[in-house]
Amino acid sequence: MKLAYWMYAAPAHIGTLRVATSFKNVHAIMHAPIGDDYFNVMRSMLSRERDFTPVTTSVVDRHVLSRGSQEKVVDNITRKDAEEHPDLIVLTPTCTSSILQEDLANFVQRASLEAKADVLLADVNHYRFNEMQAADRTLQQIVQFYIEKARKKGNLVTEKTAQPSVNIIGISTLAFHNNHDCTELKKLMGELGITVNAIIPEGANVDELRSLPQAWFNLAPYRELGPMTTDYLAAEFGMPCVDITPMGVVETARCIRKIQTILTAGGADVNYEDFINEQTIHVSQAAWFSRSIDCQNLTGKKAVVYGDATHAAAITKILTREMGIHVVWAGTFCKPDEEWFRKEVEGYCDEVIISDDHGLIGDRIANSEPSAIFGTQMERHVGKRLNIPTGVISAPIHVQNFPIGYKPFLGYEGTNQVVDLIYNSFTLGMEDHLLEIFGGHDTKEVITKGISADSDLGWNKEAQAELNKVPGFVRGKVKRNTEKFARDRGQTTITLEVMYAAKEAVGA
Structure with missing residues (x-):
């Protein structure tokens, strides 16, 4: 175990809470000590939610530790049931409750005898799974719970709709541009003549889950949330799934063609080729832009890409295939998706990095000297x-x-937003030329230590001033060569003498 000030994926209970609070009229009980209850603040602040976050913390304190927490947890569940009248109450454990080895399943069973709402334990191992894995598992558990409940009551809807229909699976709160993506997907499905049967979990009622099987197919655009649910629905009802992320011109067309294949197999008479051509030529500006003089300025520019598996893979392909940009390396912190990610970006970048170590990623960025970075915060x-x-x-x-304006990443409007983001992230034209002439942004100090905490070298004033004189586009390389020279010789401080010696050693 190591202490870090940055985590790319939050603990498991955050994933469970994201899913639970995405549904309508679902309340979550979190069994945790004070300090773990930051989700309410985070959701209200980051996603700018207007409603109260439906999460209650059942606090683990010294009284709980001395006499057990069953009574307190059950009381919190029944109290919220009486106050809020939810359709479902989800109890999520945390690392603390796992350490205490409490029988939360028994707590849920007891509370179910008194509560009018359904009560469900999010059965997620908090030592094995992170936020995204927990979210995926929690959604699948809730869907399975209501499918089985409907089956027992005899009101499960399995007959397919008369017209082609789809379930959009994986839209949730606190996710990257999800609400905007959802709007674009609904618009795209409407233009394809497909009815949206359900969107889960965001904005859905749990009662809607019993009608999921009536859709012709499922659309799961994100690798991080949805695959376990679509696998379950495929196993139970033979429902096909489209798991191609429609991001970028090429992948959006590929996604639509897979939908066409599924609908044709189901008996629908559809052909979307004219629609794809119309959208590509006249609606999406990305295809036109890729042939413009502006995009030609990007040819040969180096970039690095890092993020969750879905977005990092999609952006890597757009950069290389659609905009002619050289991706030095592409990486993701989603270790369970390593095999999938490598397959997706194969041939589109020089190297693949699978790591959740922010220090390592920072150092790799510094060593690569890219013209632009595409990553997380x-x-x-x-x-x-x-x-x-x-x-x-x-x-x-x-x-x-979390922009207030409309900025989807998926669909044909998403292609325009992504291209704008990519193009505007580079330093181009006259700005680039002036920076080369005048040696970079001289108003900022040169960073003389590495990104990670492992760097053991410092630069004295004279050496730092000399480094500042080096043109910005080669400054990083000079800095690293000098530091390597110093380390090889056991130097701990970079002086003018060390700089000159390093320069002489490389024959510069």
Whole structure:
């Protein structure tokens, strides 16, 4: 175990709470000590929610530790049932409750005898799973719970709709541009003549879950949330799934063609080729822009990409295939998706990095000297330190990445938004030329230590001043060569003498 000030994926209970609070009229009880209850503040602040976050913390304190927490947890469940009248109450454990080895399943069983609402334990191992894995498992458990409940009551809806229909699975609170993506997907389905049967979990009532099987297919655009649910529905009802993320011109067309294949197999007479051509040529500006003189300025520019598996893979393909940008390396912190991610980006980048170590990622960015970074909020901070422009393309994110304006990443309007983000993240034209002439942004101090905490070298005033004189586009390389020279010789401080010696050693 190591202490870190940054985590790309939150603990498991955050994933469970994200799913629970995405549904309508569902309340979550979190069994945790004070300090773990930051989800309410985070959701209200980051996603700018107007409603009260339906989460109650059943606090683990010294009284609980001395006499057990069953009575308190059950009381909190029944009290919220009487006050809020929810359809479902989800009890989520935390690392603390796991350490105490409490029988939360028994707590739920007891509370179910008194509560009018359904009560469900989010059965997630908090030592094995992170936020995204827990969210995926929790959604599948809730769906399965209501499918089985409907089956027992005899009101499960399995007959397919007369017209083609779809379930959009994986839209949730606190996710990257999810609400805007959802709006774009609904618009896209409408233009394809497909009825949206259900959208889960965001904005859905749990009673709607019994009608999921009546859709012709499921659409799961995100790798991080939805696959377990679509696998369950495929196993139970043979429902096909489209899991291609419609991000970028090429992948959006591929997604639509897979939908066409499924609908044709189901007996529908559809052909979307004219629609794809019309959207690509006249609606999406991305295809036109990729042939413009502006995009030609990006040819040969180096970029690095890092984020969740879905967005990092999609952006890597857009950069390389649609905009002619050289992706030095692409990476993700979603370790369970390593095999899938490598397959997706194969041939679109020089190297693949699978790691959730922010220090390692920061160092790799510094060593790569890219013209632009596409990553999470953490990589944005790294870019500021290195004076490299950065586009945020994935969670974890900041409140500024929850735009009020309409900014989807999916569908044909999403292609325009993504292209704008990519193009505006580079330093181009006259600005780039002037920076080369005058040696970079001279108003900022040169970073003389590495991004990670492992750097053991410092620069004295004279050496730092000399480094500042080096043109910005080669400054990073000079700095690293000098530091390598010093380390090889056991030097701990960079002086003018060390700089000159390093320069002489490389024959510069």
